[in-house]
Amino acid sequence: MRRSILLLAILFTWAVSALSQENNSLPINHFVTRSTLVGVGYTQILDTYLSPAEYAGIEGRFLHERMRMTKLFGGRVSTQSMVQSNLAYTENRSGSGSEFAGMVNWTYGLHYHFPINGNLRILVGGLGDGNLGFIYNTRNSNNPAQAKAYINLTASAMAFYKFRIGQRPFSVRYQVNVPFIGAMFSPGYQQSYYEIFTLGNHDKVVRFTSLHNQPSMRQLLTLDIPVGGTTLRVGYLGDYQQSKVNNIRCHTYSHAFMVGFVKNFYLIKHKDPLRKQLPF
Amino acid sequence: MKHSHGLFHTLFYLLTLGLFSCIDAETYNDSPRGNFEALWHTIDEQYCFLDYKAQEYGLDWDEVHERYSRDIVDNMTDKDLFNVFDRMLAELRDGHVNLYTGFDVARYWDWYEDYPKNFSDSIQRIYLGKDYHIASGLKYKVLDDNIGYIYYESFSDAVGNGNLSDMLQELAICKGLIIDVRNNSGGQLTNADRIAARFTNKKVLTGYICHKTGPGHSDFSEPYPVYLEPSGSVRWQKPVCVLTNRSSYSATNDFVNTMKQLENITIVGDRTGGGSGLPFSSELPNGWSIRFSASPMYDPQMNHLEFGIDPDVQVDMSADDMRRGKDTIIETARRILNEKAL
Numbered sequence: 001m002r003r004s005i006l007l008l009a010i011l012f013t014w015a016v017s018a019l020s021q022e023n024n025s026l027p028i029n030h031f032v033t034r035s036t037l038v039g040v041g042y043t044q045i046l047d048t049y050l051s052p053a054e055y056a057g058i059e060g061r062f063l064h065e066r067m068r069m070t071k072l073f074g075g076r077v078s079t080q081s082m083v084q085s086n087l088a089y090t091e092n093r094s095g096s097g098s099e100f101a102g103m104v105n106w107t108y109g110l111h112y113h114f115p116i117n118g119n120l121r122i123l124v125g126g127l128g129d130g131n132l133g134f135i136y137n138t139r140n141s142n143n144p145a146q147a148k149a150y151i152n153l154t155a156s157a158m159a160f161y162k163f164r165i166g167q168r169p170f171s172v173r174y175q176v177n178v179p180f181i182g183a184m185f186s187p188g189y190q191q192s193y194y195e196i197f198t199l200g201n202h203d204k205v206v207r208f209t210s211l212h213n214q215p216s217m218r219q220l221l222t223l224d225i226p227v228g229g230t231t232l233r234v235g236y237l238g239d240y241q242q243s244k245v246n247n248i249r250c251h252t253y254s255h256a257f258m259v260g261f262v263k264n265f266y267l268i269k270h271k272d273p274l275r276k277q278l279p280f
Numbered sequence: 281m282k283h284s285h286g287l288f289h290t291l292f293y294l295l296t297l298g299l300f301s302c303i304d305a306e307t308y309n310d311s312p313r314g315n316f317e318a319l320w321h322t323i324d325e326q327y328c329f330l331d332y333k334a335q336e337y338g339l340d341w342d343e344v345h346e347r348y349s350r351d352i353v354d355n356m357t358d359k360d361l362f363n364v365f366d367r368m369l370a371e372l373r374d375g376h377v378n379l380y381t382g383f384d385v386a387r388y389w390d391w392y393e394d395y396p397k398n399f400s401d402s403i404q405r406i407y408l409g410k411d412y413h414i415a416s417g418l419k420y421k422v423l424d425d426n427i428g429y430i431y432y433e434s435f436s437d438a439v440g441n442g443n444l445s446d447m448l449q450e451l452a453i454c455k456g457l458i459i460d461v462r463n464n465s466g467g468q469l470t471n472a473d474r475i476a477a478r479f480t481n482k483k484v485l486t487g488y489i490c491h492k493t494g495p496g497h498s499d500f501s502e503p504y505p506v507y508l509e510p511s512g513s514v515r516w517q518k519p520v521c522v523l524t525n526r527s528s529y530s531a532t533n534d535f536v537n538t539m540k541q542l543e544n545i546t547i548v549g550d551r552t553g554g555g556s557g558l559p560f561s562s563e564l565p566n567g568w569s570i571r572f573s574a575s576p577m578y579d580p581q582m583n584h585l586e587f588g589i590d591p592d593v594q595v596d597m598s599a600d601d602m603r604r605g606k607d608t609i610i611e612t613a614r615r616i617l618n619e620k621a622l
Contacts, residue, residue: 051563052305052322094310094567140561141571188501190326190574191491192558194469199489201504215300242303247494251303 029069033280034263035233037063041256043088045101047146048249049187050137055099057090061237061256067280073112078123078280080156082107086239086254101252103133103148105218107177111158123158129179131241142192146250150209150243152182160280171224171280178217182209189247207245214243224262231262310565312361316352318564319365319379320345325495328557328576329374332584337373341497344371358566362386372572374586375529376559380569391526391553391588398525398550398597399462403607404431413450415443417471420451427614428454432475435467435531444478445514456617457516458610459539460523462549466530469558476538477511479520479545484508486538488582489558491575503582508538519620520545521613524591529553536589537579546616547591549609556585 043059065082069075084105091098109127116122133148158175184207187196195201207213222235239254264280306321308314324330324341333339348368352361362379366386369377379386407429412421417437420430428451432439451457459475476486488503522539524532524547533552539545557573564570579585593612601608 046303046305048305051561052307052318053563053565054305054307092563092567093565096567097563097569137561139569141559142574143560188491189493189495189499190328190560191501192560192575194558195489195491195504195575198470198473199504199506201489201501204501215303217300240300242300244303249303249305 029071029075030266031280032066032068032265034067034265035063035065035260037065037233037235037258037260039063039237039256039258041237041254043086043090043101043252043254045088045090045099045135046249046251047135049146049190050099050135050140050143051092051097053092053097055090055092055097057088057098059086059088059101059254059256061086061254061258063237063258063260070110072110076113077125078111078113080107080109080111080125080127084239086256088254098138099135100138101133101135103131103252105129105131107154109154109156111156119162121160123156123160125156125158127154127156127177128152129154129177129182142194143190145193146187147185147193150182150184150214152179152209152214154179168226170226172222173224173280174219174221176217176219178211179209179214180211182214183207184209184214184243184245186243186245186248191246204246209243209245213245216241216243220258222258231264232259233262234259308565312352312354312356315361315564315566315568316349316364319368319570320348322562322564322570323369323372323572324497326492326560326562326574327372327377327572328490328492328500328574329372329584329586330497332576332586333372336587339371344368359383362568374557374573375553375555376557376571376573378571380571391555392529395526396550396596397527398609399527400597400602400607401463403602403605404460406605407607407610413447415447416440418443418447420447422451422454423458423614425614425618426453426455427617428457429460429610430458431460432464434464435469435471435535437467437471439471439474441474441511441513444475444511448478448514448516454518455621456519456521458521458523458613458617460610461528461532461535462523462525462609463527464529464532465527465553466532466555469531469534472531472535472538473508474511476508476535476542478513478515479539480508480510480542481515481517482510484541485580486541487580487585488578489575490578500576503578506577508541518544519617521548521616522546523609523613524549524552524589525609526550526553526588530555530559533585533589534577537577537585540589540592541580546593546613547589548593548613548616549591549595551590551594552588554586554588 039061041059044056046054063084067080069078088101107127107129111123111125114122129152131150136145154177156177161172217240219238222233225232235258237256237258242251308318351364370388416439486508487506490500493499556577558575559571560574595612597608
C-alpha cells in the first residue's frame with residue numbers, strides 16, 4: 001500500500017513538472033480562450049405531462065464559452081464556463097399541434113489536463129450544471145406548459161488535437177458532458193401548476209436525479225480554422241436531455257450545426273506568437 | 281399496435297456512445313386500431329374517476345375496451361371512428377371529457393340536458409333592466425326591495441380585486457345579496473377563490489384536492505386540504521344567496537362548494553352540474569385532442585363533488601312564474617334574504 005502511494009506521488013510530481021516545463025516561457029494562467037457560436041438544428045421533444053406524442057422541429061442555439069488555465073496542480077487545471085440557450089418550434093406528427101420550447105444552460109467547472117503528446121491533449125473534470133427552460137403546448141387546457149429547472153454535477157471529458165495543413169494551424173476538439181447526480185423540479189404525474197403554486201402543495205416536486213432517471217448527455221465536436229487574423233469555429237452540438245421523474249417521461253434530442261469565432265488572448269502583452277503557446 | 285422507434289433508438293445509442301438508451305413514451309400507430317388503443321390507455325392511465333365511477337354506477341373500463349374494440353375495423357372512416365370514440369367516452373358520464381376533431385367535438389352533456397333549464401335570459405333581462413352596472417365579468421344592480429343582484433356568467437371572465445371592491449361598495453346599502461351563477465359552466469378557479477374570499481372573515485377549510493401519481497387507477501397523492509383565506513379588502517357581512525342550476529359546472533361547482541362552507545350563505549335553486557375533476561389535455565396519434573378529468577376535488581368531508589352539489593333550498597322555475605315574467609329562483613332568494621333582514 002505504501003509502495004503504491006509512493007509510486008503515485010512520484011508519477012504526479014513527474015506529470016506536474018512535465019507540464020510546467022512544457023510552457024515555461026509564459027505564465028500559463030494568463031491564457032484565455034473565448035468563443036461565441038450560433039447554430040440551427042433539429043430537435044425532438046417529448047414530455048408526457050403535456051402529450052404522449054413526440055414533437056419535432058427546428059431550433060436556434062447560442063453558445064458562449066470561456067476557458068482559462070489556472071495555477072492549480074502546477075498549471076494542469078483549466079476552468080471552463082459555458083452558457084447555452086436554445087429556442088425551438090416543433091409540431092406533432094399529424095401537424096395538428098405545436099409546442100415552443102426554450103432552455104438556458106450554464107456550466108462552470110474544472111478540467112485536469114493530460115498531455116499525450118505535442119498535438120494531443122486529454123482533459124478530464126467536473127462541472128456544475130444549471131438548467132432553466134420551458135415547453136409550451138399551444139392547445140392544452142390545464143397542462144399547457146412544463147417548466148424545466150434542474151441542477152447537476154456533471155462529469156466532463158475533452159480531447160484537443162492540433163495539426164497543421166501547410167503552415168496553417170488547425171485544431172479539433174471533442175467534449176462530452178454527462179450529469180451523474182443532481183436535483184430536478186417536476187410536478188407530480190398529473191399535478192397541476194395551480195395546485196403547486198396557488199394552493200402551495202409543493203412537496204415531492206423537487207426530486208433527486210442520477211443516471212437511473214436522468215440519463216443525459218451533451219457533446220460538442222468542433223474544428224478551429226484560421227481565417228486571416230482570426231479563428232473560425234464550426235461544429236456539431238448534440239444535446240440529449242432525458243428524464244423519468246414522478247412517472248413523467250421527457251426527452252429533448254437536439255442536433256445543431258454551430259458556427260462562430262474564437263478569440264484567444266493573453267492577459268499581459270507578450271511578444272511570443274500566441275497560437276504556438278495556446279493550450280486549447 | 282405500438283409504434284416502433286427501432287432505427288432512431290439505434291442511432292441514439294450510437295450518438296451517446298452506447299451509454300444510454302432512450303426514454304420514450306408508449307406510442308401507437310395512426311390507424312383506427314392504434315388510435316383506439318391510445319385513447320383507451322390515456323383514460324385508463326390518466327382519468328381520475330375510474331374507481332369512483334366503478335363504485336357509483338358500475339363502470340368497468342376493461343369491459344368498455346372489450347365492447348367497443350369490436351366496432352373498430354381497419355378501413356373505417358374518421359367519422360365512424362369518431363362516433364365509436366364518442367360513445368365510448370360517454371360511458372364516463374363526465375362533462376370534462378371531450379374529443380376535439382376538425383369536424384366535431386365529442387361531449388357528454390346529459391348532466392344538464394336531462395334536467396329543467398331553470399334559467400331564462402329573457403326573464404333575467406326584466407330583473408336587470410337597462411341600467412345595470414358591469415364590473416369586468418360581473419353584471420349587478422340593486423333590486424326594488426333593496427336586495428343586491430350579481431350575475432356572473434363565466435369564471436373565465438377575469439375579475440380583479442378592484443372590481444370586487446368597487447362593486448361591493450356600491451351594493452353596501454343592500455340588506456342582502458344574490459350571486460347568480462346559473463348557466464355558468466366554469467373557468468378559472470382563481471376567480472372563484474377571489475370572489476369567495478370576500479364572504480368570510482376567517483380562514484376556512486373548503487375541501488381537499490388530490491392528483492394522480494402514476495398510471496394505476498388508485499395511484500393518488502394524499503388529499504391536500506384547500507383553505508379559503510379572507511380577503512384583506514372589502515368583505516360582505518350580510519346574508520347572501522347563491523343561485524344554482526344544473527349548468528353550474530366545473531369551477532362554478534367549486535365556487536358553490538366553497539360558498540357552502542361559509543356562514544350566512546344559502547344555496548338556492550337546483551343541484552349543480554358537478555365536474556370536480558381538474559381537466560388535463562392529451563392527444564391521439566392522428567392529432568385529435570382529448571380532454572379528461574385529472575385531479576379530483578372533494579368537500580371538507582371528503583365527499584366527491586363530481587356529480588354535483590345539492591342546494592340548501594331546492595326550487596325550480598315554475599311555468600306560472602315564467603308566464604308572469606318572474607324567476608322563481610330569484611324570488612325565493614329575495615324572500616329568504618328579506619326574512620333574514622327582519
